[in-house]
Amino acid sequence: MKFRVIAPDGEARAGVIETGRGLIHTPQFIPVGTVGTVKALSPAELREMGAEIILCNTYHLYLRPGEEVIRRLGGVQRFMGWPGPVLTDSGGFQVYSLSRLRRITSDGVEFRSHIDGSLHFVGPERAMKIQQALGADIIMAFDECTPYPATYEYALNSLRLTTEWARRCRAVHREGQALFGIFQGGTYRDLRLRSLEEIVGIGFDGYAAGGLSVGEPKGLMHEMIHFTGPLMPADRPRYLMGIGDLLDVLEAVEAGYDIFDCVMPTRNARNGTLFTSEGRISIKRTEFKEDPSPLDPECGCYTCRSFSRAYLRHLYLSGEILSMRLNTIHNLTFYMRFFRLMREAVLKGEFRGFKERWKKVLERNFNRESS
Amino acid sequence: MKFRVIAPDGEARAGVIETGRGLIHTPQFIPVGTVGTVKALSPAELREMGAEIILCNTYHLYLRPGEEVIRRLGGVQRFMGWPGPVLTDSGGFQVYSLSRLRRITSDGVEFRSHIDGSLHFVGPERAMKIQQALGADIIMAFDECTPYPATYEYALNSLRLTTEWARRCRAVHREGQALFGIFQGGTYRDLRLRSLEEIVGIGFDGYAAGGLSVGEPKGLMHEMIHFTGPLMPADRPRYLMGIGDLLDVLEAVEAGYDIFDCVMPTRNARNGTLFTSEGRISIKRTEFKEDPSPLDPECGCYTCRSFSRAYLRHLYLSGEILSMRLNTIHNLTFYMRFFRLMREAVLKGEFRGFKERWKKVLERNFNRESS
Numbered sequence: 001m002k003f004r005v006i007a008p009d010g011e012a013r014a015g016v017i018e019t020g021r022g023l024i025h026t027p028q029f030i031p032v033g034t035v036g037t038v039k040a041l042s043p044a045e046l047r048e049m050g051a052e053i054i055l056c057n058t059y060h061l062y063l064r065p066g067e068e069v070i071r072r073l074g075g076v077q078r079f080m081g082w083p084g085p086v087l088t089d090s091g092g093f094q095v096y097s098l099s100r101l102r103r104i105t106s107d108g109v110e111f112r113s114h115i116d117g118s119l120h121f122v123g124p125e126r127a128m129k130i131q132q133a134l135g136a137d138i139i140m141a142f143d144e145c146t147p148y149p150a151t152y153e154y155a156l157n158s159l160r161l162t163t164e165w166a167r168r169c170r171a172v173h174r175e176g177q178a179l180f181g182i183f184q185g186g187t188y189r190d191l192r193l194r195s196l197e198e199i200v201g202i203g204f205d206g207y208a209a210g211g212l213s214v215g216e217p218k219g220l221m222h223e224m225i226h227f228t229g230p231l232m233p234a235d236r237p238r239y240l241m242g243i244g245d246l247l248d249v250l251e252a253v254e255a256g257y258d259i260f261d262c263v264m265p266t267r268n269a270r271n272g273t274l275f276t277s278e279g280r281i282s283i284k285r286t287e288f289k290e291d292p293s294p295l296d297p298e299c300g301c302y303t304c305r306s307f308s309r310a311y312l313r314h315l316y317l318s319g320e321i322l323s324m325r326l327n328t329i330h331n332l333t334f335y336m337r338f339f340r341l342m343r344e345a346v347l348k349g350e351f352r353g354f355k356e357r358w359k360k361v362l363e364r365n366f367n368r369e370s371s
Numbered sequence: 372m373k374f375r376v377i378a379p380d381g382e383a384r385a386g387v388i389e390t391g392r393g394l395i396h397t398p399q400f401i402p403v404g405t406v407g408t409v410k411a412l413s414p415a416e417l418r419e420m421g422a423e424i425i426l427c428n429t430y431h432l433y434l435r436p437g438e439e440v441i442r443r444l445g446g447v448q449r450f451m452g453w454p455g456p457v458l459t460d461s462g463g464f465q466v467y468s469l470s471r472l473r474r475i476t477s478d479g480v481e482f483r484s485h486i487d488g489s490l491h492f493v494g495p496e497r498a499m500k501i502q503q504a505l506g507a508d509i510i511m512a513f514d515e516c517t518p519y520p521a522t523y524e525y526a527l528n529s530l531r532l533t534t535e536w537a538r539r540c541r542a543v544h545r546e547g548q549a550l551f552g553i554f555q556g557g558t559y560r561d562l563r564l565r566s567l568e569e570i571v572g573i574g575f576d577g578y579a580a581g582g583l584s585v586g587e588p589k590g591l592m593h594e595m596i597h598f599t600g601p602l603m604p605a606d607r608p609r610y611l612m613g614i615g616d617l618l619d620v621l622e623a624v625e626a627g628y629d630i631f632d633c634v635m636p637t638r639n640a641r642n643g644t645l646f647t648s649e650g651r652i653s654i655k656r657t658e659f660k661e662d663p664s665p666l667d668p669e670c671g672c673y674t675c676r677s678f679s680r681a682y683l684r685h686l687y688l689s690g691e692i693l694s695m696r697l698n699t700i701h702n703l704t705f706y707m708r709f710f711r712l713m714r715e716a717v718l719k720g721e722f723r724g725f726k727e728r729w730k731k732v733l734e735r736n737f738n739r740e741s742s
Contacts, residue, residue: 035685043677044673065684079682081682306415306452310436310444310450311444311450311452315407320406320408321410322410325413
């Protein structure tokens with residue numbers, strides 16, 4: 001994997017990650033394909049909307065169908081029929097958020113599957129082995145996700161564990177996959193700095209901020225984003241994990257972050273919340289009952305080219321599968337377009353204006369939603 | 372609407388129905404798009420697999436979003452973004468099979484919605500008015516579906532009601548839509564003949580056998596199919612409603628039936644039962660866990676071109692939306708190909724051989740399934 005920054009614009013930057021399976025232009029959004037499919041979409045549709053990389057969850061694929069099955073079938077990209085690069089997370093976050101009866105020791109985490117309750121143990125070596133079998137282009141070091149709120153002592157301990165595990169991941173890393181390190185530190189500036197320094201000291205192909213968007217207030221999240229971004233190595237991709245609210249993304253790109261993943265556009269789509277250039281809308285609203293216009297006249301996606309708001313409302317209320325498909329196509333296309341425009345703004349040195357313009361749109365939408 | 376028979380082959384025949392929205396080559400299978408979408412598929416996918424006409428259920432669209440909404444949005448074809456012709460049933464069958472507290476009088480049927488329990492009344496005039504608002508290319512007269520078993524007396528009464536309602540439908544029919552009549556008669560030969568004669572006496576653009584595949588033994592169904600097919604007017608399309616098991620279709624095409632609709636390929640797909648040229652398979656079977664081969668090597672659909680059996684099994688077990696999509700694409704493509712090959716066989720005067728060959732395949736599959 002190679003990375004180069006093409007254009008800086010303040011702390012913001014546009015760059016390119018080169019992988020064996022294709023380029024990733026940054027800033028870039030990574031759609032989430034949890035169990036090996038971006039919910040409701042085909043790989044062909046993802047390609048058409050300009051997706052360059054997909055994230056798959058190690059935790060889910062480890063539990064089902066099992067990493068060895070995927071290895072024998074030629075790796076996760078071939079398994080899911082996706083021609084581009086894939087990133088797998090380490091599983092740490094899902095253990096933290098999904099599993100039961102978690103017991104953390106210095107060797108790893110014991111947990112019960114959310115599917116069948118079976119008992120599992122995953123530590124840094126095991127997490128690496130699973131990700132090597134899955135064969136993604138970019139893999140992540142195994143970390144302990146610091147929750148919020150966390151005492152200083154807890155965050156410090158979590159930081160130490162994360163550093164120790166990162167070192168062990170590095171030790172068993174093999175050529176052929178890029179390995180990113182994750183730093184923690186909770187919401188404590190000194191711990192964030194210390195964690196980042198320790199992780200950078202070990203040396204990885206890219207760096208990721210973990211443990212944000214885990215319940216902390218937005219202001220605190222933004223503070224951490226702006227504090228950490230400029231401290232991260234400039235010559236490596238900077239990844240803000242699990243964050244995809246576009247207001248947060250604007251802050252993070254301003255702070256120099258490059259890549260993002262989040263279930264927001266896809267999950268919202270399935271729940272009928274749709275992003276448009278005029279604001280977020282809930283497709284079930286009565287006012288759309290006989291509305292013949294496209295969801296977003298400024299959007300060129302299959303959904304907006306082919307169907308009316310009235311039809312989308314009908315599909316949603318009827319609980320039809322096509323509703324989730326068409327909504328997901330639209331929301332992800334919206335995200336892809338937003339990131340493309342943002343990248344162009346950075347390349348032109350116009351990110352500040354882009355941010356101010358979109359912030360107003362996105363904030364207006366929030367108000368509209370709560371009214 | 373125009374219809375011409377191109378080639379007879381015994382009682383079997385190949386023909387073409389001309390509608391303002393495109394040709395329908397017979398024998399033809401009509402995918403079921405219950406509420407205005409063939410479950411899990413986009414219109415573009417239906418086009419790609421060669422679908423020529425879609426069926427929508429009047430009962431469902433009447434209840435939601437309401438026929439007037441669809442009329443104001445330009446008709447059901449435009450509403451659902453389907454560029455070809457649409458056929459709507461009369462609603463009679465769904466009232467019979469889905470609704471509660473049904474009360475049948477000579478004027479129509481009182482029933483409660485399966486969605487919200489609200490009370491509705493639909494008779495022949497109302498059914499026609501609803502279908503006129505929906506604006507399908509082919510619409511159906513309102514009938515009373517005779518259940519099985521039914522006494523001779525019940526079947527006779529049902530027949531009389533169906534004739535009376537057909538006459539009233541004919542009376543309020545307007546230009547611009549083809550209107551098909553439905554005959555009943557249960558499993559009584561003399562009543563089938565009488566019902567057909569009465570319906571043909573009124574005069575319709577096409578004729579449909581109703582009240583079959585409602586629980587009667589296969590042998591009795593086939594007897595009724597072979598008895599009625601040759602008695603129906605040769606210069607009009609012959610429609611066997613709700614039947615799509617390919618073994619039954621073979622009998623019906625042999626008897627001279629032209630068009631068919633059924634939820635079998637789409638519903639089976641969602642349940643993981645897939646048709647292949649080697650037999651039906653249940654995709655969840657353990658033997659497919661690491662099977663890298665396509666579902667059906669002889670199939671050229673998107674699913675078979677792009678994914679392994681192992682991936683399809685994984686998607687199914689994970690309850691993923693993409694599972695239902697890919698399975699539905701495959702099963703419907705299989706049906707479309709089967710009908711295309713069957714039509715070519717009729718055109719070449721080789722239907723008998725086609726039937727014997729496929730009957731063996733399809734019967735073998737049934738045995739395999741039950742073993």
